[in-house]
Each structure stands twice: as structure tokens, then as C-alpha cells.
Amino acid sequence: MLGFVLKRLVGLIPVIAVVSIVVFLLLRLSPGDPAVVIAGDNADAATIERIRASLGLDQPLINQFFIWIGSLLRGDMGMSIFSNIPVTQLIFQRIEPTASLALTTLIFSLLIAIPLGTIAGATAGSWLDRSLMLVSVLGFSIPAFVLGYCLIYIFSLQLKLLPVQGFVSIRQGIGPFISSIALPTMTLGLAYLVLIARITRASVLEMMGEDFIRTARAKGVKERLVVTRHALRNSAIPILTVIGIGVALLISGVVVIETVFNIPGVGRLVVDAILKRDYPVIQGVILMFSAVYVLVNLAIDIGYAFLDPRVRY
Amino acid sequence: MGTLANASPASVPMFRRLRPFLGNPAILIGGILVLTIILAAIWAPLLGTIDPTRIAPGMRLKPPSQIAWFGTDLFGRDVYSRAVYGARSSILIGLSVAGCALTAGVMVGLVTGYFRWADAIIMRVMDGLMAIPTFLLAIALVSLTRASIATVIVALTIPEIPRVVRLVRSVVLTVREEPFVEAAISVGTSTPKILLRHILPSTQAPLMVLGTYICASAILIEAGLSFLGTGLPPEIPSWGNMISEGRTFFQVAPRLVFLPSFFLALTVLGINLLGDGLRDTLDPRIAKRM
Numbered sequence: 001m002l003g004f005v006l007k008r009l010v011g012l013i014p015v016i017a018v019v020s021i022v023v024f025l026l027l028r029l030s031p032g033d034p035a036v037v038i039a040g041d042n043a044d045a046a047t048i049e050r051i052r053a054s055l056g057l058d059q060p061l062i063n064q065f066f067i068w069i070g071s072l073l074r075g076d077m078g079m080s081i082f083s084n085i086p087v088t089q090l091i092f093q094r095i096e097p098t099a100s101l102a103l104t105t106l107i108f109s110l111l112i113a114i115p116l117g118t119i120a121g122a123t124a125g126s127w128l129d130r131s132l133m134l135v136s137v138l139g140f141s142i143p144a145f146v147l148g149y150c151l152i153y154i155f156s157l158q159l160k161l162l163p164v165q166g167f168v169s170i171r172q173g174i175g176p177f178i179s180s181i182a183l184p185t186m187t188l189g190l191a192y193l194v195l196i197a198r199i200t201r202a203s204v205l206e207m208m209g210e211d212f213i214r215t216a217r218a219k220g221v222k223e224r225l226v227v228t229r230h231a232l233r234n235s236a237i238p239i240l241t242v243i244g245i246g247v248a249l250l251i252s253g254v255v256v257i258e259t260v261f262n263i264p265g266v267g268r269l270v271v272d273a274i275l276k277r278d279y280p281v282i283q284g285v286i287l288m289f290s291a292v293y294v295l296v297n298l299a300i301d302i303g304y305a306f307l308d309p310r311v312r313y
Numbered sequence: 314m315g316t317l318a319n320a321s322p323a324s325v326p327m328f329r330r331l332r333p334f335l336g337n338p339a340i341l342i343g344g345i346l347v348l349t350i351i352l353a354a355i356w357a358p359l360l361g362t363i364d365p366t367r368i369a370p371g372m373r374l375k376p377p378s379q380i381a382w383f384g385t386d387l388f389g390r391d392v393y394s395r396a397v398y399g400a401r402s403s404i405l406i407g408l409s410v411a412g413c414a415l416t417a418g419v420m421v422g423l424v425t426g427y428f429r430w431a432d433a434i435i436m437r438v439m440d441g442l443m444a445i446p447t448f449l450l451a452i453a454l455v456s457l458t459r460a461s462i463a464t465v466i467v468a469l470t471i472p473e474i475p476r477v478v479r480l481v482r483s484v485v486l487t488v489r490e491e492p493f494v495e496a497a498i499s500v501g502t503s504t505p506k507i508l509l510r511h512i513l514p515s516t517q518a519p520l521m522v523l524g525t526y527i528c529a530s531a532i533l534i535e536a537g538l539s540f541l542g543t544g545l546p547p548e549i550p551s552w553g554n555m556i557s558e559g560r561t562f563f564q565v566a567p568r569l570v571f572l573p574s575f576f577l578a579l580t581v582l583g584i585n586l587l588g589d590g591l592r593d594t595l596d597p598r599i600a601k602r603m
Contacts, residue, residue: 018441026453137589141582143533145540145556146574153567164564252448256537260560270449271541274456282453290445 004305008298019290020072024065026286027279077287078280080273087284091266097167098254098265100177104185105250109193114232114239117200121235122227124205132197139194144253148187148260155183165262184261188253192246199242203235210234236307244300251289339590346583350576354400365390365398365550395550396572402551403532403580406466410531411524413470418477419516423508425478426485436482439475447472451534452543460546465538469531480523484516518595525588529581536577552577 035052036043043051052058056067071078077087120129156164168180207213208231216226258267266285273281334340425435442450454468488494489512497507538544539553540560547554552573559569 014437015440015444018438019444022441022445022450026457029457137582137585141529141585142578143536143574143581145537146570146578149556149560149563149567149570149574152563153571157564157567248446251446252537255448255452256540259541270452271543274452274541274543277456282456286445286449286453289449293446294444 001305005302008301012294012298015294019287019294020069021065023283023286023290024068027283028061028064072287077284080281081278082276087280090269090281091284091288094264094266094269096169096265097263098258098267100167100170101181101184101188101254101257101263101265102250104181105189105192108185109189109196110243113193113196114200117197118204118227118232120197121201121204122208122231124201124208129201132201136194136198139190142190143256144187144191145256145260147190148183148257151183151187152260167261167263167265184257184263187260188250188257191253192249195246195249196239196242200232200235200239203238204231207231207234237304240300240303240307244297247293247296251293333594334590337590337594339586340594341590343583343586343588343590346579347587350400350580350583351404353397354404357394357397357401365395366548392555392569392572395555396552396576398550399552399555399573399576400580402462402545402549403535403577405462406469406535407528407532407584409466410469410473411528413466414473414477414527415520415524417470418474419481419513419520421474422478422481422516423485423512426482427489427504427508427512432482435478439478442472443475445472447530448534448537452538452541455538455543460544462545462549465535465544469534473527473530476527477520477523480519481516484519485512488512488515522588522592522595525584525591529584529588532577532581532584 035048035057039048039051049058056064059067075088077091079086080090083090116128116132120126120132123129152164155162162179162183166180168176170177204227208227212234213226213230216230217223221229254265255267255270257263258265259271262268266288270282270285272278273285421435424431426432450472451468454471455464458464494507494511497511502511535544535551536553536556539551540557542557544553545551547558555573556570556577559566559573563570
């Protein structure tokens with residue numbers, strides 16, 4: 001088991017290396033000289049030169065890369081060009097709304113997608129199965145921000161049930177938290193939910209044709225248990241894989257949804273940074289999201305080995 | 314039998330080849346939707362539209378009327394005309410991104426799958442690129458340069474390439490071991506010819522399917538970028554731009570958001586249906602590769 005985990009960790013090194021090179025080049029290829037931007041409009045040549053030296057911009061590119069990696073490893077992502085606050089601090093200030101939204105979306109999607117997909121797969125061809133397939137095509141085609149506006153229109157403007165926009169922290173009470181996060185969660189969750197429901201349906205359907213299902217039925221296991229204990233359980237690996245891959249969908253969604261619902265999270269931070277061309281912040285957020293994505297998928301990879309010992313070999 | 318014999322020789326096999334495709338409801342509905350949108354994009358000037366960029370300060374935020382079917386926006390521009398012309402940007406971007414990503418991905422994928430030395434290096438780079446969420450990579454690439462249709466196309470193409478490379482590589486790895494490739498090698502066929510003549514055709518069906526998905530995803534991402542104000546320049550009529558401008562007035566004039574959203578969702582739905590239908594008709598095994 002330890003060997004398996006170590007092998008997976010070593011396999012991550014090239015991925016992390018490529019991600020960091022791409023993100024590093026993104027900053028260095030950006031038009032404009034960061035030193036000039038930081039120094040401001042009225043700076044003389046000597047000041048700019050001093051700032052350039054202090055940022056290490058006078059060094060060869062390859063040295064700059066290793067200096068940058070070195071400070072990253074110490075947890076230093078540089079300073080925001082505009083607010084002069086360390087990027088790590090900016091991200092920490094904004095992480096709570098984003099993390100809350102990601103967590104509620106995950107819970108919401110899994111609670112609906114897995115039972116729905118399982119029933120659809122076990123009753124393939126039924127009206128429920130057909131409607132799921134129809135909804136799933138729609139779910140992939142409606143952009144998250146469009147869905148967000150539709151939900152705001154129905155639940156906030158017409159029915160006046162929920163607030164239009166904004167975020168309330170869970171520390172200010174569970175009720176206000178849920179009513180502020182309900183619409184963003186549904187909006188962000190639809191595509192993810194549909195993705196997981198589809199793969200659950202497909203793998204449960206595939207399992208239902210297996211010999212061990214026939215054996216279970218023959219020995220008199222109740223149909224409900226045949227589906228949950230035997231078909232669903234054996235579908236765990238493809239479902240987990242898609243849950244991991246789908247995290248990329250959630251990350252892309254968060255960036256847009258936070259703007260739709262005016263949530264002050266990391267997604268909003270990166271959009272503002274892009275509009276202001278605050279490259280260190282863009283870099284920091286991309287690195288953070290990529291790290292989350294890679295780590296989630298690593299955890300899922302290791303999870304396989306626990307679920308199914310065959311994976312280890 | 315008699316009618317078949319009288320039909321022109323070219324049309325009969327053509328019809329036979331198309332029949333399984335037209336019999337699939339997803340392809341039929343998706344195809345009609347996509348065709349309608351493409352024709353609307355081409356014939357936009359003929360569909361009762363006016364210049365989508367014409368600003369009329371006296372006509373700001375007017376409700377729907379005989380002159381402006383869906384009202385006017387903040388600058389007095391005709392919302393209906395902008396939505397129809399918006400199809401042009403989306404279709405152009407969707408098709409270009411799919412074309413560029415497929416071309417680049419096929420070239421890299423063929424080399425990666427066929428030459429073992431290239432495989433390790435290129436696939437690590439692709440894994441790395443795939444670890445950066447598509448939307449973020451696109452948004453960061455766009456932020457490097459001035460927004461224009463060309464930069465948006467490039468920025469959307471780069472994150473899609475790894476998906477194509479992985480698909481082509483997986484096909485090449487299977488086909489490479491087939492007897493006909495072995496036979497081609499043994500009679501001394503040159504490597505480029507083996508790749509293009511013998512291996513490339515096997516990638517055609519899965520690439521058609523992947524191409525439709527890339528096209529749909531590019532249209533969605535462009536709309537997302539424009540919605541955030543980081544995509545196409547605001548004067549270009551595009552659905553994302555319209556939704557972005559309309560959202561400020563969402564509570565007073567939701568139609569400014571809903572009309573372009575409707576077109577956008579319909580287009581993507583059509584392309585996705587087409588892709589799903591093609592996948593099921595061409596080869597059900599394709600789903601496993603993607």
C-alpha cells in the first residue's frame with residue numbers, strides 16, 4: 001500500500017513541474033514590465049532599476065524560475081501589484097465563501113446524483129431513466145450563468161423566496177447561510193450532478209448484466225439490496241473517477257457563479273485580477289486551483305486502492 | 314428495384330450511407346438546430362435585422378415594440394439584431410477552435426502514439442496542461458493580450474489540445490499493433506505514409522465526435538469569458554457580451570439577459586445532441602475512449 005502511494009506521489013512530480021513552468025511563463029510573457037507598473041507613473045529610471053533588482057527581474061529567466069519556485073516552497077506567492085498585499089493573504093481572505101460553495105455543491109450533487117443514477121440504471125428504459133437522459137443533455141448545454149439568472153428570476157424576483165445576491169457566512173447562523181447559498185449551489189451543481197448521475201447510471205446498468213447479479217437474485221436477495229449492495233458498490237470506481245474529474249467543472253463554474261451571485265470568493269478575486277492585469281494574483285489563484293484539482297484526484301487514486309485491492313497491482 | 318435502378322448512381326450510395334444518421338432522433342434534432350443557427354448567422358442581414366452596432370441614444374432600454382422586436386439595450390441598440398449577429402461570433406469561434414484543436418492535436422497525437430521516445434515527454438506535458446482547469450487557463454491566456462477574436466480562438470484552443478492528443482494517441486496505440494500496419498512496415502512503407510494513410514483514418518470517427526464537443530465547449534467558454542468582461546471586445550455583438558451588459562438591468566429588463574441566453578443554450582444543445590447522436594451511430598465504443 002505504501003509503495004502504491006509513493007509511486008503515485010512520484011508520478012505527480014512531472015505534472016507539478018509542467019504546471020509551474022506554464023504558470024511561471026504566463027507571468028513572464030505578459031506584456032509590460034512589472035517593475036514599471038509597481039513604480040508608478042512618476043518614477044525615474046533608477047527607482048525602476050532598483051525595483052527590478054529587488055524582484056529579481058534582472059536575472060536570467062532560468063534563475064528567475066528557480067528563485068520563484070524557491071519562494072513558492074516557502075509559501076510566498078509574491079505581492080499583488082495593485083493592493084501590495086501578499087497573494088497568499090488575499091487568497092486566505094477569500095477562501096471561505098468559495099470553500100463553502102464547493103462543499104455545499106458537492107453534498108447537494110452527490111445526494112441527488114447517486115440515488116437518481118442508480119435507480120435510472122436499475123430501471124433502464126423507464127420514464128425516469130428517459131427523463132434523466134433528457135435533463136442531462138440540457139444540463140450540459142445551459143451555461144451556469146444563464147441557469148443562475150433563470151433561478152434568480154424565478155426564486156428571487158418572482159417568488160421572492162431567496163435573496164438575489166450576496167453571501168452570508170455560516171458563522172452568522174445556519175438559516176441565513178443556507179438561504180444565501182441555495183441558488184449558487186443549485187446553479188453550480190446542475191452540470192456536476194448530471195455528469196455524476198450519467199456515469200452512475202451507465203455503470204450500474206453495466207453491472208446489472210453481470211453474473212454475480214444473477215447469482216444474488218437466485219439466492220433470494222431482495223432487488224433493492226441487489227442494486228445497492230452489488231451493482232452500485234461495484235460501480236464505485238468509475239463514479240469516483242468522474243467525481244474527481246468533475247472538480248475541474250466546479251472550479252470553472254465557481255469563477256463565473258461568484259460573479260453572477262456577487263460572492264466575494266477566490267473566483268471573484270481572479271476575475272478582478274484579470275480585469276486589472278494583476279499577474280501575481282492570477283498566478284497564485286491558478287496554482288491554488290490546479291493544486292486542489294491534482295490533490296483531489298490523487299486522493300481518489302489512493303481511494304481506489306482501498307476500495308479495490310486489484311488496483312494496487 | 315426499378316426505382317433504385319433509375320436513380321442516379323451517385324445518390325443511392327450517398328443515401329444509404331446517410332440513412333443510419335438520419336434515423337437517429339438526436340442527430341436529426343441536433344442537426345436541424347445547428348443548421349438553423351448556421352444559416353441564421355450567414356443570412357443575418359436578411360432576417361429583419363438592422364446594424365447591430367448602431368447606437369441610438371434616444372432609444373435607450375425601450376421595451377419590445379413593432380420597430381424593435383425585443384426592445385433595445387443600454388445604448389439603444391436593437392437586441393434582436395444583436396442576438397442574430399451574435400450567432401456569427403459563436404459559430405465562428407466554435408468551428409475555428411474545434412478545427413485548430415483537432416489539427417494540432419492530431420499532429421501531436423500521431424507522433425506521440427507512434428514514437429515511443431516522444432510518448433513519455435509529450436504526455437507529461439499534456440498531463441500538466443490538463444491539470445490546469447480549462448476555463449482558468451483560457452482566461453489567463455486571454456489576459457496576456459488584447460481581447461480580439463483571434464486571441465480568444467488561440468486561448469480556447471490551447472486547453473483543448475490535450476484532450477485531442479490523448480484520444481488520437483489511444484487510437485494509434487491500438488491500431489499500431491494491427492496486422493495491416495505490420496504489413497505496411499514490412500513492405501517498406503515510409504513512416505509518414507503509414508501514419509497518414511493507414512493510421513489516421515481510424516481516428517476519423519472518434520475525432521468527429523470529440524470535435525462537436527470541443528465546438529460546444531468553446532462556445533460556452535467564450536460566452537463565459539465575455540460575460541466576465543475578459544472575452545471579445547464589447548462592441549462585437551456576441552451572446553456573452555450581451556448577457557454581460559444586460560445583467561446590470563436584470564431586475565428591470567430580464568429580456569436583455571434571456572434572449573441571448575436562449576440562443577446560446579439552443580446552439581449548445583443542438584451541437585451536444587449532434588455529438589451524442591454521432592457517437593451512438595458511429596461506434597458505441599467511442600464513449601469509452603473519451
